[in-house]
Amino acid sequence: DADVTQTPRNRITKTGKRIMLECSQTKGHDRMYWYRQDPGLGLRLIYYSFDVKDINKGEISDGYSVSRQAQAKFSLSLESAIPNQTALYFCATGTGKDYGYTFGSGTRLTVV
């Protein structure tokens, strides 16, 4: 089983709908991140969390919200999806020891 699991893998939704992307991990890492990837733009940070009680905005948090339900679970919500939120979304985990992040397999979201 994957260390970092994202669901769903693919999703098509309509403009204005609320959608939740889920991430769970078995790495035991305390830090979790949500990134968005668009062609030619690299990976941009949406939200990050150091522990269950800690939530922080990243560089592109507008239109998104998150919930850290447990150390192992970090979900991303689009309150009212819009077409320019069509992208590939990655969840990642890390420790505070400057080791590399472990990424999930991604969720490809299309907003029509």
Add this chain to the structure above:
Amino acid sequence: GQQVMQIPQYQHVQEGEDFTTYCNSSTTLSNIQWYKQRPGGHPVFLIQLVKSGEVKKQKRLTFQFGEAKKNSSLHITATQTTDVGTYFCAAKYSGGSNYKLTFGKGTLLTVNP
């Protein structure tokens, strides 16, 4: 905000040729990481560089961190088709929180067999 510039954006090589991608920052970095993302896949951590002038090797891959800790490079010797993918650098800045990485936009490498 802080940015790390990565060049080139694309690189196409013949199998057996060498490949290099560069990352540059206008401010000093605490450390830099490199990731590889295969087509249709997710980023996978390759290595972290911390010390000024550091050089690390992984088989045909050579990673360097500049003396001023403002730039880094990844060099692949004698590319193979298995090297295809996008290579990202990810920077952690000095003096800032250690909470996040700033990713370059990546270099997409394609290899003609």
